[in-house]
Amino acid sequence: MARASTTSDVFNALGDVHRRAILDVLLTGEKAVGAIVGAVSMSQPQVSRHLRVLGEVGLVECRAEGRRRLYRLAPEQLQPVQDWVAKYERAINDRLDRIEDYLEELQRQGDDRDT
Structure with a gap:
């Protein structure tokens, strides 16, 4: 059975080079959006959009620390x-x-x- 052509599954989410780059950054541990932005040379809105997709498929988890949002890899997914x-x-x-x-x-x- 073919997978749907959406970002709603892990395979399609990983199909984007920018999302893979974000996952690479998170390999070393939890990061705030600003740190991810600096590491992948994308704008904050672009990074946030990709993080939302990665979060929807369960590849990243987010936690709040004050006003900051910290993201970490969820490798079991x-x-x-x-x-x-x-x-x-x-x-x-x-x-x-x-x-x-x-x-x-x-x-x-x-x-x-x-x-």
Whole structure:
């Protein structure tokens, strides 16, 4: 089943390079919007819009500290992405194993010819 073409799921939210950059900034810990703005070279309204999308899909959490809003990564929400990527990783590893087996067989055949 195809995913809806919205930002309402983790996959589509991660499809935007700016949102991925914001997540990269939050990898090091909780940050205020101003710190995120400085790190990603976007305007505050742009960062706030992206943070809202990331918050809607559960990738970031926000807490108030006085007048400031502090954002932090919610990495457990990346599990669907990790599960999806794991399928491809297994497929690639299976292919590499078959290539390795084939190369070892070729090596054995070459060794048999030398003797």
